[in-house]
Amino acid sequence: MAELRRVHGSENTFFLLDQTTLRQKLDQATLVALTQKITDRRFGLLGGADGMLIVDDAPQATGAMTVINADGSLAKMCGNGLRTVARYLSEKTGQQAFAVQTAEAKLRVRHVADFAAGVPGYSVEISPVSFAAAALPFASLNTQRIVDQVLPALDPALHFTAVAVPNPHLIAFVGEADLAGEKLGALGRRLNAPNPYFPEGVNVTFAAIEGPHTLFARTFERGVGFTNACGTGMAATSLAFVLTHPEAAALDQVNTVYNPGGVVKTNVHGSGDDYWIELIGNATTTHLIAVPEAALRQADFAGAEVAATGEAVAYEAYVATLPYRGLVAAI
């Protein structure tokens, strides 16, 4: 039998599959087809998910993580997902602090204090960071770097920041009307369809500044659409916050970032364009799933054995205590 987990970070949900537990590993084409089917919000397993996290061996790290979005596109990084992979590998190996190999970097992860009873906490490194147009990529915007800049081709008034961490993010600080309104979805759909500005798509985050070191972030994700939270998006937004709002945020200070699915802490480190961000948040396992390996290969879950862990109840009890709940409805 093959075993999968349904996991989440701030209710950004994924199915996690450890290739090293299979008799025969799945090739990328099979993994992409499996992702598109298992995550489908109508016909997928357990109401679907935002993507898949594929764990495998790594020559110079405790493990490797590959990220596949719900639409089957590969992603360079996933901050919420990396926390759940860090927990999986920590429980598998007994290590509390180690490295995980991702598409472009070996990233440090560590087990930290629980956020609440039954809500495990993990901290992950978000890097490398680049503002270069070629890193996202973006084009046709008459600039090679976008920091706190109006882009009339995209919107007449918003000030945008674009940064790769290393997946691509476009960020704007907005009022609560735009945070919950239609503008984010319209811009997200436009920049993730064929367009001259972000040819490979981009994760778009609108954030409201709720106070010193405090944000509420909402993201339309490349390859997914709206999610309850985007870990790399909240990390990138925290960097933009420090760079563009020095009256409210600073390097090496803890930020609190609320989102429709819960909350994370971030801390921006570095200087002179050599930055990295700590992303600290929950790593929740909601279900354990067992399925014959042949059925897994066919993305056939009719005979799957599914067991709830009970952690969803603990998580919901925790987030019910948070401020800003309902500011933007969870998906």
Ligand SMILES: N[C@H](CCC[C@H](N)C(=O)O)C(=O)O
């Ligand atoms: N949709 C993203 C990948 C998932 C990122 C997000 N779920 C996170 O937690 O960072 C992309 O294609 O770049």
